[in-house]
Amino acid sequence: MIRSEWVHCPVCxxxxxxxxxxxxxxxxxxxxxxxxxxxxxxxxxxxxxTVIKEPDAKTQSQ
Structure with a gap:
């Protein structure tokens, strides 16, 4: 039998x-x-x- 479960929010x-x-x-x-x-x-x-961390946006220097 295949187990299944609900996905829980990583924040709340x-x-x-x-x-x-x-x-x-x-x-x-x-x-x-x-x-x-x-x-x-x-x-x-x-x-x-597992939660994927998004890289922070970097400012472009001119």
């Missing part, structure tokens, strides 16, 4: 509307939380969810 820790299974692989997935209204880039593999 509440359940989102997305569910992943044991065999789900996500890369650069924009996870939206309806509770805190934040969007976070995540990766998921074998029910392990």
């Amino acid at each position: 820790k509440n359940k989102t509307r997305d569910k992943i299974r044991d065999d789900t692989v996500l890369k650069n997935y924009p996870l939206y939380c309806p509770k805190c209204k934040q969007e976070t880039l995540i990766e998921a593999k074998k029910l392990k969810v």
Whole structure:
């Protein structure tokens, strides 16, 4: 039997509307939380969810 569980928001820790299974692989997935209204880039593999840190925008010097 394949296990599945809800994806929790990394910001507020509440359940989102997305569910992943044991065999789900996500890369650069924009996870939206309806509770805190934040969007976070995540990766998921074998029910392990990791947050992708976006590089900060650098100012251009002229």
